[in-house]
Amino acid sequence: MSKTYEYVPEPALVKGNHDFGSITRLVTDINLRPTPKAWYIVFGISNLLLFVLLASIGYLIWQGTGIWGLNSTVNWGWAIINFVWWVGIGHAGTLISAILFLFRQNWRTAINRFAEAMTIFAVMCAGIFPAIHVGRIWVIYWVFPVPNSMAMWPNFNSPLLWDVFAISTYLTVSFLFWYVGLVPDFATLRDRIKSKFGKIAYGIAALGWRGSNRHWWNYEKAYMILAGLATPLVLSVHTIVSFDFAVSVIPGWHTTIFPPYFVAGAVFSGFAMVLTLMIIVRKIYGLEEIMTDDHIEKMNIIILVTGSMVGFAYLMEFFIAWYGQVEYEKAIFILRATGPYAWAYWIMITCNVLSPQFFWSKKLRRHVGFTFFISIVVNIGMWFERFVITVTSLSTDFLPSSWGYYSPTMWDMLTYLGTFGLFGTFFLLFLRFLPMIAVAELKGAMPQADPHNYNDEGEYAPHEEIIPEPKRSY
């Protein structure tokens, strides 16, 4: 009886000869060391871009939305595109931290903290756009159901209102999830840092964590509950974002495929963004033994899957436009591929559908430089996806006499560029002051955490991998 399959054990999550102590040092020393010079340089650039953002928002409030390239059929331009793009990027963090946690995917521990931080900052960048695009930002509180003397009440039939709730819930839950996970690591930093000020600052953040059994028990429960709460949000938030389009009656928007297609696209772009950041960070901070090539490969597989889902959705849109036999629906899709914005459409197809197909090759999946390149290409493609959806449907609407061409102004571009400054500023502060890897969780996923890996004397002695023989004969 011969073996009918070959058993491939999971690769070790942490490479190198690490124990608990060395992991703690590897990760938290980054926060304890003096700030590197390069950090100040990048932080300075980010601050500059943040200033660009604040200045362009200030000018927008002063002058009104006329400074943007919006015109009479394209009343939604870069603001909504950038909003959807940033929110989409956020989704990877929640998927990694919540869904992969519930599915017991231990490899998430190397990247979850990092990805969650990215989520929070990306959602912050996203949240700016719907707030500033209303024009009269001083009455933005009207989007919330606040009882007032005008008897003004938001329209609960409007997906734009659902968006307000979806995004604010998402930001709140993501932040709580991130913070709860940080508490044990704050305590580690509190205990390791030398300065009095640092001890007090991390001590306040650690909420009196002493690592008692009771603390761990509460922590695990809280983490599990938050993972359960965050899981539906991964699906619901971008579903509701897609409703901003799908609930309208504009050809090219009014389709039932939008929610799943948007969610897949969001995860797609989010993983690409995590990869972009991770590949830089692990290089600079020397964390290749924790954020390994195996992680990159796994994430590339997710990119391949979600990228193909997005590609399938593009095909289905065309099929349904033909199959539905609605004049306007057919016209808009023909115009997308051949009309004035065909260049954007084909950039989108190249970046989103074709580029991830390289990851069928195991060699390319594990190639760091190539992955870095594709991760950027994917995010360019996903920006163009939102551009194509928003602009093509609006610029060529029902009435050919009102067709027009939309182009952004300098202020559209500066505002978008500025959000990178906001993101960069927060992300760099995160890298500098918070442990970028969930130390406590990572230790839990190491073989040293398994009590079976100790002999009777209490010494660490990992057992041999036993490869089971198949029981049935064929």
Place this chain on the structure above:
Amino acid sequence: MSQLFPEWANQVPRRLLVGSIVLVNTIVFTVWYFFSPEFTQVGYMPEQPVPFSHQIHVGKLGMDCQYCHTQVYDSRHANIPATQTCMNCHNQIKTDSEKLALVRESWESGEPIEWYKVHMLPDYAYFNHAAHVNVGVGCESCHGRIDRMEVVYQAEPLSMGWCLDCHREPEKYVRPVEEVTTMGYVAENQIELGLQLVAKQNIDAPVYCQACHY
């Protein structure tokens, strides 16, 4: 490891929780009470150039609103009377009253008296007096008991919510058209009468935005 925080730090979370509940409630109450037109607008009582007393003219002498505000049934505005209207009586009565000096001066020079406007709506809100009084919205419903005012003041908030209170349930406020200028009108059964009047006058008070904002 040495003690990092003093013992009182144990109470901090609880105090923060209680403190933030108190703070949030204070903010809500402050905005709810002090930011509302009921606080900021009601009671606005500018001193007028001529100390004209509605209390004497309406309350004591029983003059009808329309004697002076003649256009109210026909026009968007309830007009401020011309000096001529004052002089109809005051060329005979109290002809040398100190308080009426400005009226006589205006009468001689032909320059109108510059009264101060009391009831102000924002420019983006359209309001039409004729549309309201012709279907039985009483003067006092919006302007209060003018017959008791020595100096006219704003009695109601004139906020959008206040407008909508009536637009949503006009039967609670309408009266027969012939009672519009009556002060202190009380119906025996307001709801029953109101519903009849709403049906009779065909009242369909709009609550959509562009009824007042366009």
